[in-house]
Amino acid sequence: MDWEVDVGGRNFLGEFEQRVLLAILRCGDGAHPIEVRREVMRATGHEPSRGAFYTTLDRLDAKQLVRWTTEAGAEKRDGLPQRTFVVTPEGLRALRASRKALLELWSGLDGILSEQ
Amino acid sequence: MNQPPRLADWLLSRVLPLGKRGESIRGDLREEYRAMCGGGRPLGLPNLWYWHQALRLTLRYLTEPSRTPALSTPRRSPMLHDLTSDLRSALRLFRRTPGTSSLIVVTLALAIGAATIGFAFADLALFRGLPVDDPSRVVSVFAADTHGAQSRGRVSGPDYLDYRDRSQTLERVSAFRQGRAALIVDGHSRTLTVSWATGDFFRAMGQPAVQGRTLANADDAPGAPPVAVLSHRYWQEELAGRPDAVGRSMQIGRANYTVVGVVTPAMEVGNLAEIDVWLPLQITAAGARDVRDLRFVARLRDGVTFASAAAELAAIGDALATQYPESNAGWRVRLVPISDLMGGDNFWVVIALFLFSIGLLIAIATANVSNLVMVRAVARQRELAVRAALGARSGRLVRQLVIEGLMLSTVAAALAVPAAWLGLQVIASLSPDPVFHQLVIDAHEFSFVAALALLCPLIFSVAPARTLARTDMRQVLAATGSRGSTAPMRGRDVLVVAQVALAVILLTASSLALRSVRQVFATPTGLDTSRVLVFTLDFNDAQYPAEEQSRAAALATREALSRVAGVDISTMLTALPILGAEGIAPITVDHDVPRLQRLLASSPIHARRRIEAGRDHHRGHRRRRGRPGPQDARRRLVGVERVECRRGERGRGEPLLWRRQRRDRPPPDVFPRAGLDHRPRCRRDQRRGRPRHDRGRAAARVGLDGRAAPARDLRPEVTGRSRRARERGASRRGGHRARRADRVSRDL
Numbered sequence: 078m079d080w081e082v083d084v085g086g087r088n089f090l091g092e093f094e095q096r097v098l099l100a101i102l103r104c105g106d107g108a109h110p111i112e113v114r115r116e117v118m119r120a121t122g123h124e125p126s127r128g129a130f131y132t133t134l135d136r137l138d139a140k141q142l143v144r145w146t147t148e149a150g151a152e153k154r155d156g157l158p159q160r161t162f163v164v165t166p167e168g169l170r171a172l173r174a175s176r177k178a179l180l181e182l183w184s185g186l187d188g189i190l191s192e193q
Numbered sequence: 194m195n196q197p198p199r200l201a202d203w204l205l206s207r208v209l210p211l212g213k214r215g216e217s218i219r220g221d222l223r224e225e226y227r228a229m230c231g232g233g234r235p236l237g238l239p240n241l242w243y244w245h246q247a248l249r250l251t252l253r254y255l256t257e258p259s260r261t262p263a264l265s266t267p268r269r270s271p272m273l274h275d276l277t278s279d280l281r282s283a284l285r286l287f288r289r290t291p292g293t294s295s296l297i298v299v300t301l302a303l304a305i306g307a308a309t310i311g312f313a314f315a316d317l318a319l320f321r322g323l324p325v326d327d328p329s330r331v332v333s334v335f336a337a338d339t340h341g342a343q344s345r346g347r348v349s350g351p352d353y354l355d356y357r358d359r360s361q362t363l364e365r366v367s368a369f370r371q372g373r374a375a376l377i378v379d380g381h382s383r384t385l386t387v388s389w390a391t392g393d394f395f396r397a398m399g400q401p402a403v404q405g406r407t408l409a410n411a412d413d414a415p416g417a418p419p420v421a422v423l424s425h426r427y428w429q430e431e432l433a434g435r436p437d438a439v440g441r442s443m444q445i446g447r448a449n450y451t452v453v454g455v456v457t458p459a460m461e462v463g464n465l466a467e468i469d470v471w472l473p474l475q476i477t478a479a480g481a482r483d484v485r486d487l488r489f490v491a492r493l494r495d496g497v498t499f500a501s502a503a504a505e506l507a508a509i510g511d512a513l514a515t516q517y518p519e520s521n522a523g524w525r526v527r528l529v530p531i532s533d534l535m536g537g538d539n540f541w542v543v544i545a546l547f548l549f550s551i552g553l554l555i556a557i558a559t560a561n562v563s564n565l566v567m568v569r570a571v572a573r574q575r576e577l578a579v580r581a582a583l584g585a586r587s588g589r590l591v592r593q594l595v596i597e598g599l600m601l602s603t604v605a606a607a608l609a610v611p612a613a614w615l616g617l618q619v620i621a622s623l624s625p626d627p628v629f630h631q632l633v634i635d636a637h638e639f640s641f642v643a644a645l646a647l648l649c650p651l652i653f654s655v656a657p658a659r660t661l662a663r664t665d666m667r668q669v670l671a672a673t674g675s676r677g678s679t680a681p682m683r684g685r686d687v688l689v690v691a692q693v694a695l696a697v698i699l700l701t702a703s704s705l706a707l708r709s710v711r712q713v714f715a716t717p718t719g720l721d722t723s724r725v726l727v728f729t730l731d732f733n734d735a736q737y738p739a740e741e742q743s744r745a746a747a748l749a750t751r752e753a754l755s756r757v758a759g760v761d762i763s764t765m766l767t768a769l770p771i772l773g774a775e776g777i778a779p780i781t782v783d784h785d786v787p788r789l790q791r792l793l794a795s796s797p798i799h800a801r802r803r804i805e806a807g808r809d810h811h812r813g814h815r816r817r818r819g820r821p822g823p824q825d826a827r828r829r830l831v832g833v834e835r836v837e838c839r840r841g842e843r844g845r846g847e848p849l850l851w852r853r854q855r856r857d858r859p860p861p862d863v864f865p866r867a868g869l870d871h872r873p874r875c876r877r878d879q880r881r882g883r884p885r886h887d888r889g890r891a892a893a894r895v896g897l898d899g900r901a902a903p904a905r906d907l908r909p910e911v912t913g914r915s916r917r918a919r920e921r922g923a924s925r926r927g928g929h930r931a932r933r934a935d936r937v938s939r940d941l
Contacts, residue, residue, distance in 0.1 A: 110221050111221050127249065128252070131250070132254070153194075153223070154223050154224050155223055157220030158217050159221075160214075
């Protein structure tokens with residue numbers, strides 16, 4: 078199952094999970110869910126549904142690839158807490174492994190996949 | 194600051210994970226919602242957006258299996274979790290044993306459906322009550338004779354006026370009576386069921402109009418312009434609910450009435466449902482006090498108790514008896530709460546028996562189902578033993594059995610409602626009686642079905658649960674095979690015995706009831722109804738305002754009948770024997786008091802009917818006492834007949850008065866038209882093309898399109914529905930033949 082943290086010593090990331098992890102990294106210290114989702118939307122040109130986005134965050138949290146802290150919400154949130162996400166070292170390792178695997182797969186295919 | 198839709202937010206709070214995880218998601222949504230509101234967009238759009246997001250998140254989180262059980266607090270309570278688990282187990286069991294489960298469901302559905310039909314009857318009689326606002330303040334006043342023969346007699350017009358004027362405890366005192374009148378449309382007439390009511394009647398009942406107004410006090414004053422109020426049913430069926438019905442003119446009899454309103458459909462209960470039109474009732478003090486034909490309702494004044502009103506009315510009644518001894522001696526007045534009017538004094542016995550039979554039916558069904566459930570529980574003993582070995586307590590296992598039963602009964606209840614509805618439709622189509630058309634399935638019946646659906650599983654799960662509790666699970670687990678032990682099942686034997694006993698009781702009671710009905714129909718009545726044709730005419734006040742007119746019409750009709758070949762005797766009377774008589778009055782026989790006393794001592798009930806002099810033998814009656822009076826004796830007793838059956842005399846091989854019949858003439862094949870037109874009274878008879886025998890009735894009625902039928906082949910009752918159907922049919926055929934009367938005039 079995809080929420081197993083480590084299967085055979087390697088982490089497996091789905092495409093959307095990679096996008097969310099990368100967006101968190103790009104947001105830096107202000108990786109609130111709204112900003113992270115906006116960053117995913119900006120980079121990919123596609124607006125992910127909130128349901129898919131939040132459940133993906135939960136899944137990454139379950140895999141211990143991200144962790145989050147909360148702070149008291151502002152008035153516009155009616156005092157409801159706000160989460161800030163950071164990528165854990167395991168998350169970074171998973172991203173690197175995924176990148177490496179993808180580059181490995183991409184290599185040697187420039188002749189076929191290069192845009193004319 | 195704008196608030197998001199509360200219901201959507203509540204939904205999110207229930208669906209999203211507990212704790213800060215869910216709260217932060219809701220916070221994000223609110224932040225974005227407020228950002229949208231701040232953009233100057235209309236508030237409806239952000240709200241719509243919020244609802245959209247809430248529903249999508251709900252769908253996502255409900256369908257997404259929880260992958261982080263350790264990270265979130267369990268949302269459902271252990272109890273709810275167990276219930277869900279039991280329901281899943283019940284569903285699995287349903288799939289695993291579809292035959293047994295379907296049998297249980299069908300059995301329960303049929304039983305609950307049948308019980309619901311029975312309950313609909315009881316509901317109509319007991320719980321729906323009369324169409325009265327605040328029925329605890331409304332009373333009905335009856336005249337009762339001191340001999341006890343008549344406990345719910347009607348009141349005469351002059352007596353009504355006296356009670357109304359003298360009473361200090363009653364208000365909105367009103368009277369009404371029901372009859373028929375001819376509606377004249379384009380030169381053709383059709384018979385309407387009419388109720389004449391005083392102006393206060395609708396205010397006494399507390400029923401408003403849905404269009405226009407109801408009758409008012411000024412409407413029943415002498416010289417008031419004639420107005421009419423339509424019943425809701427008539428308005429819908431005949432005028433298609435047209436709003437311009439108010440203000441239209443209707444010729445009823447010889448007068449033109451202006452329609453001033455349509456009464457609420459809540460009035461259409463019992464025989465009030467038959468009424469087409471309400472007309473004002475004008476009562477004068479000059480009327481006869483011994484003609485008691487008015488029903489009488491009133492409302493208690495504020496602060497007046499029922500007992501004080503009854504005492505006052507009794508005092509007024511005594512004063513009237515003293516003041517008018519000829520007409521009122523021997524009569525007293527009786528006050529009855531209007532809520533007690535449904536049915537008779539002993540109506541509760543009928544309803545109690547009815548409910549008892551429903552209970553028996555349900556008991557048999559649950560015993561049957563209990564047997565099936567027990568068999569299934571025995572087959573599952575090993576499974577249950579394993580669960581017990583794993584730590585399930587006996588209460589937990591019993592609860593599982595009950596929930597499985599609850600699921601089955603719920604499915605059965607869902608099927609029982611349409612089954613009951615279908616049954617009521619079939620009953621209504623088979624019988625034209627209006628009461629069957631008033632049976633409905635509404636909140637009362639739904640509540641009844643729900644109660645049975647909850648009660649039945651508790652009953653039929655008891656025996657399996659007891660068996661389960663007494664079984665030694667170690668033996669079950671140690672036994673080879675997967676069927677568990679084969680220990681003797683004493684509970685099952687008890688169930689079988691109970692089921693058979695209940696079935697025998699119900700079958701015996703049913704057969705006895707059927708036998709009673711057959712005996713009633715087969716009982717000799719002392720009347721020979723063969724070769725007798727009976728029909729009714731209505732020389733009503735509206736069409737024949739003068740007594741001479743109605744009498745002349747009646748005599749002309751009779752003379753025309755007499756000239757028809759094959760007709761032996763034609764005569765007229767006010768009411769058919771046994772089927773009821775109106776106008777109960779004190780009997781005076783030639784001022785011979787000792788003879789009257791002997792007469793009353795010999796039979797507690799005597800009915801008076803006005804019969805043409807010298808023609809009382811036409812129906813096979815033998816005059817027991819009294820003497821024929823002159824033909825024009827209008828309000829004088831012309832004979833006393835005993836309505837009771839003379840069973841003993843028919844057993845000797847010679848029915849009463851058969852020898853008086855002239856058998857040398859065949860019965861008429863063609864009924865004389867004489868301006869009359871008849872059609873079958875009973876749609877059921879017409880549809881099936883076979884006659885219905887009513888041997889126990891004193892007579893039947895002719896109702897044919899120019900054909901005659903033996904009296905015994907036709908139903909004597911005329912119901913509002915069949916009458917209306919007949920009249921509608923006549924209208925479709927042109928209406929030129931549709932004028933007849935249904936009753937012999939009281940004033941013959």
